[in-house]
Amino acid sequence: MSGSFFGDGFSNDPIAREREAFRSSANNDLDARLESMALGDSEFSDRLDEDLDTFNDETFDADVNEIANKEFDFFQNTQNSQDRILTQFPQLQQQQREQPGIQNNLPQMLQKMGVSVQAAGIASANAVSAGSGSQANNNTEEPRKVMTLAELEAQIMQTRGATPAQAPSQPPPQAAMHTICKRIAAPEVIAQRREERLHKQAEMAKYNNMMSRHDKDYVVRIQVSQLLTDDPAADDFYYHMYQLSRGPILNPAEVQTSQQQQQQQLNNTATDAANASSVSDQINQTQNKNESIIGKIDNGQAPAANNAAKNEQTAEQQQQPQLHHQLGRPFRSNTQSSMARMQQQVQRIVNEARRRPKTAHVLPEGVLGKISVNSARNPKQVIQVQRSHAGSISQAAASDSKLQSPSPHDLGGIFSGLGDARNPAIERRKTLQSIESVYNSVLRLEQMIREQVRLPPNSDHPSVQNWISSYNEVKEGMWAELDASQPISNTYPHPLVRFLAFSKGKRIIPRLVHHLSIDQVLALTTTIIANFESLDVCRFGSFSYASGSSVGAQQREETDLFLHAVMPPTLAFLSETPLQIINGLFALFMERNNVPWVVRTRPALVFLTVLLGRSAALRQAGSHTFNNADKQDEYQAAELYNYLFNSLRGGLCSIFPPAPALSQMPNPLEDIHAWQFLATLAIGASVEQQHMLVAEVREKVLEKVQMAKSGHLPVEVAVALTANVNLFLNALGLDASQVAA
Amino acid sequence: MAEPAGAPVSMVEEPLDLVRLSLDERIYVKLRGDRELRGRLHAYDQHLNMVLGDVEETITIVDVDEESQNQSVHTVNRKVPMLFVRGDGVILVSIRPCLYDIVL
Numbered sequence: 001m002s003g004s005f006f007g008d009g010f011s012n013d014p015i016a017r018e019r020e021a022f023r024s025s026a027n028n029d030l031d032a033r034l035e036s037m038a039l040g041d042s043e044f045s046d047r048l049d050e051d052l053d054t055f056n057d058e059t060f061d062a063d064v065n066e067i068a069n070k071e072f073d074f075f076q077n078t079q080n081s082q083d084r085i086l087t088q089f090p091q092l093q094q095q096q097r098e099q100p101g102i103q104n105n106l107p108q109m110l111q112k113m114g115v116s117v118q119a120a121g122i123a124s125a126n127a128v129s130a131g132s133g134s135q136a137n138n139n140t141e142e143p144r145k146v147m148t149l150a151e152l153e154a155q156i157m158q159t160r161g162a163t164p165a166q167a168p169s170q171p172p173p174q175a176a177m178h179t180i181c182k183r184i185a186a187p188e189v190i191a192q193r194r195e196e197r198l199h200k201q202a203e204m205a206k207y208n209n210m211m212s213r214h215d216k217d218y219v220v221r222i223q224v225s226q227l228l229t230d231d232p233a234a235d236d237f238y239y240h241m242y243q244l245s246r247g248p249i250l251n252p253a254e255v256q257t258s259q260q261q262q263q264q265q266l267n268n269t270a271t272d273a274a275n276a277s278s279v280s281d282q283i284n285q286t287q288n289k290n291e292s293i294i295g296k297i298d299n300g301q302a303p304a305a306n307n308a309a310k311n312e313q314t315a316e317q318q319q320q321p322q323l324h325h326q327l328g329r330p331f332r333s334n335t336q337s338s339m340a341r342m343q344q345q346v347q348r349i350v351n352e353a354r355r356r357p358k359t360a361h362v363l364p365e366g367v368l369g370k371i372s373v374n375s376a377r378n379p380k381q382v383i384q385v386q387r388s389h390a391g392s393i394s395q396a397a398a399s400d401s402k403l404q405s406p407s408p409h410d411l412g413g414i415f416s417g418l419g420d421a422r423n424p425a426i427e428r429r430k431t432l433q434s435i436e437s438v439y440n441s442v443l444r445l446e447q448m449i450r451e452q453v454r455l456p457p458n459s460d461h462p463s464v465q466n467w468i469s470s471y472n473e474v475k476e477g478m479w480a481e482l483d484a485s486q487p488i489s490n491t492y493p494h495p496l497v498r499f500l501a502f503s504k505g506k507r508i509i510p511r512l513v514h515h516l517s518i519d520q521v522l523a524l525t526t527t528i529i530a531n532f533e534s535l536d537v538c539r540f541g542s543f544s545y546a547s548g549s550s551v552g553a554q555q556r557e558e559t560d561l562f563l564h565a566v567m568p569p570t571l572a573f574l575s576e577t578p579l580q581i582i583n584g585l586f587a588l589f590m591e592r593n594n595v596p597w598v599v600r601t602r603p604a605l606v607f608l609t610v611l612l613g614r615s616a617a618l619r620q621a622g623s624h625t626f627n628n629a630d631k632q633d634e635y636q637a638a639e640l641y642n643y644l645f646n647s648l649r650g651g652l653c654s655i656f657p658p659a660p661a662l663s664q665m666p667n668p669l670e671d672i673h674a675w676q677f678l679a680t681l682a683i684g685a686s687v688e689q690q691h692m693l694v695a696e697v698r699e700k701v702l703e704k705v706q707m708a709k710s711g712h713l714p715v716e717v718a719v720a721l722t723a724n725v726n727l728f729l730n731a732l733g734l735d736a737s738q739v740a741a
Numbered sequence: 742m743a744e745p746a747g748a749p750v751s752m753v754e755e756p757l758d759l760v761r762l763s764l765d766e767r768i769y770v771k772l773r774g775d776r777e778l779r780g781r782l783h784a785y786d787q788h789l790n791m792v793l794g795d796v797e798e799t800i801t802i803v804d805v806d807e808e809s810q811n812q813s814v815h816t817v818n819r820k821v822p823m824l825f826v827r828g829d830g831v832i833l834v835s836i837r838p839c840l841y842d843i844v845l
Contacts, residue, residue, distance in 0.1 A: 432762035504765045 789828035
């Protein structure tokens with residue numbers, strides 16, 4: 001292994017020599033010298049006009065020979081000084097005897113605890129002969145065996161139980177002894193472990209010293225230069241999001257522990273980008289973020305109390321960071337100091353680099369012009385093509401096509417079917433574009449929310465005003481793009497319906513409603529209800545469709561996505577609106593949609609269930625008031641209910657999904673929506689209506705109950721099936737067990 | 742490309758924007774080496790490096806019989822759940838027709 005990674009520095013090459021000279025001058029340590037001396041080259045020894053040890057006396061400012069030849073007897077010296085001290089201060093001797101050192105008096109202590117000292121394998125004849133205390137155990141004939149920790153402890157417990165009188169005085173030393181006993185393993189085990197450790201170290205050390213300190217510094221400098229950043233949130237977005245998503249904030253107690261975790265993880269991994277340079281920044285940011293999140297949760301705790309607690313916590317955290325690596329397990333103690341050292345080193349390098357920013361252009365002496373240095377911050381430029389005027393022809397064409405009214409044609413499921421001939425490809429592309437535009441807006445809004453925490457707290461500040469206005473602007477643009485403010489449009493399908501036909505359109509809805517006002521959410525819900533029939537989940541997802549083919553599978557996915565992404569915000573909104581609006585929406589639903597047909601789809605069932613349920617709850621709650629307007633609402637609600645009931649009569653069995661093939665297991669999750677709907681229907685029903693209900697669905701009920709009781713099914717499935725049926729029956733005041741099998 | 746007034750989106754319409762519209766959709770990609778991919782586009786960049794999910798790759802092989810000089814074509818299929826494609830080898834990207842082409 002001659003030479004360093006960067007080439008043989010000891011060649012006839014003048015450049016290499018120069019480099020070597022530079023290297024050795026940059027770090028005046030022993031590395032280079034040792035290497036050269038080991039290799040016996042003349043390069044460096046030429047430069048040393050001394051023999052190896054000539055200057056030693058000067059260096060150490062003493063007579064080196066005298067020091068070097070001196071023999072040191074450390075043990076004896078210590079013993080002498082100890083004796084001297086003891087003779088001077090006899091009371092210390094007394095103390096020494098009373099509180100003996102562990103090594104000296106282990107046998108004594110063990111004896112006090114009642115353990116047979118010989119059996120414990122302690123080799124010190126003195127203590128044993130000094131008396132065996134209360135222990136009648138005479139195992140002198142037995143060969144001295146080495147006891148395991150368990151045996152030791154067993155013996156101790158035994159004697160403790162046998163001599164309770166001695167117990168009170170002994171607990172503290174016994175407790176101490178426990179820990180001491182734990183450390184003492186059998187000597188052979190100790191030796192074996194030591195040998196293993198040494199072996200492992202030797203293995204690992206086989207490849208040591210390949211890189212000099214300069215090489216290591218070089219590599220570290222490259223890596224750390226990437227850590228420099230002004231805006232850690234933007235530069236390391238994904239790490240940030242990962243941290244946030246890993247620590248879902250549930251309550252203030254958890255906030256503090258998750259903050260601890262975040263801080264630990266921020267503090268630790270030295271290779272993590274953005275941490276080394278802006279640790280404190282990030283800590284503040286995450287704290288603020290968590291603060292804002294706490295504000296949203298609103299547990300009723302005073303924010304001042306929260307802050308105070310947090311500040312305390314962080315203060316002591318900063319003093320004593322408990323280091324955990326990414327798996328969450330704590331580091332051993334020696335790793336702690338080395339991590340701290342690495343951190344300090346990184347910090348030092350970062351500060352150095354900050355002090356001397358690298359320029360993007362290099363201007364060597366005597367050279368005409370600049371040489372540009374490409375790096376991540378200064379990438380190669382790309383030619384930008386201006387689009388504003390060059391697209392004039394295409395713009396004219398686009399405005400022409402706008403005049404023609406669009407209509408769907410085949411190609412693309414949602415655009416198939418009725419209507420005049422239009423270019424479906426253009427329609428599809430327009431919808432996709434509006435989806436992308438909405439995504440852009442949502443991303444911008446989310447970024448602005450993240451920036452909001454950095455704004456000054458007082459709302460008079462101009463930057464806050466700017467933020468508010470730009471936020472609103474983006475929000476309005478997004479809302480306009482969504483095109484949900486007009487429930488009825490002259491294009492079929494409605495633009496919002498087309499938007500929701502794509503799964504990515506459905507997926508953005510929950511993130512989107514986060515930024516909308518109540519009115520806008522109402523408008524969104526209204527539009528969805530008004531056009532419910534034409535939603536893709538309704539048109540192609542009803543139960544009468546083929547459920548086995550790939551088309552069916554895809555539709556089920558889309559339906560599930562709709563139920564999980566689009567419905568919850570609207571349902572949440574519905575559960576908080578007054579009866580008047582509920583009535584209006586209900587009426588709209590039934591007016592615009594063919595109820596018996598649409599009720600075959602799961603989304604419609606869920607919608608109706610929530611509407612009905614909310615209406616019934618409000619009616620019940622409001623039955624005490626004598627307000628005329630409220631009475632009117634209730635009356636209207638009752639009317640609407642009757643209308644629904646009548647339109648569903650005779651076709652109630654169609655709300656159930658088709659039965660699975662006989663070979664398949666009946667899935668209780670399938671029809672839970674239907675049973676819930678029936679239950680809600682039953683709640684609001686009058687007696688005759690209830691009779692009618694039962695008459696219609698009795699077949700289904702019997703079938704399910706029979707299936708559950710038949711015993712062919714696993715227990716959980718049967719239980720679930722019965723529970724579902726009970727949803728309905730309980731609303732009527734019945735129970736599944738009452739049904740005659 | 743009609744846009745409602747007040748939309749904040751940029752109007753730059755370049756070919757890569759069309760690829761953007763196909764995100765999360767099933768697409769058809771033709772690669773060098775007589776290969777074709779059909780999968781769901783999860784990510785792409787300016788080099789047309791792509792991340793595709795649920796991919797089915799079709800390799801077309803032409804066997805030439807040495808003695809009889811007959812050419813026979815057969816294809817090899819394989820399915821990959823998640824795939825990274827280097828943009829170097831991409832010849833074209835196209836939208837697959839929708840799976841459910843139903844006329845009511």
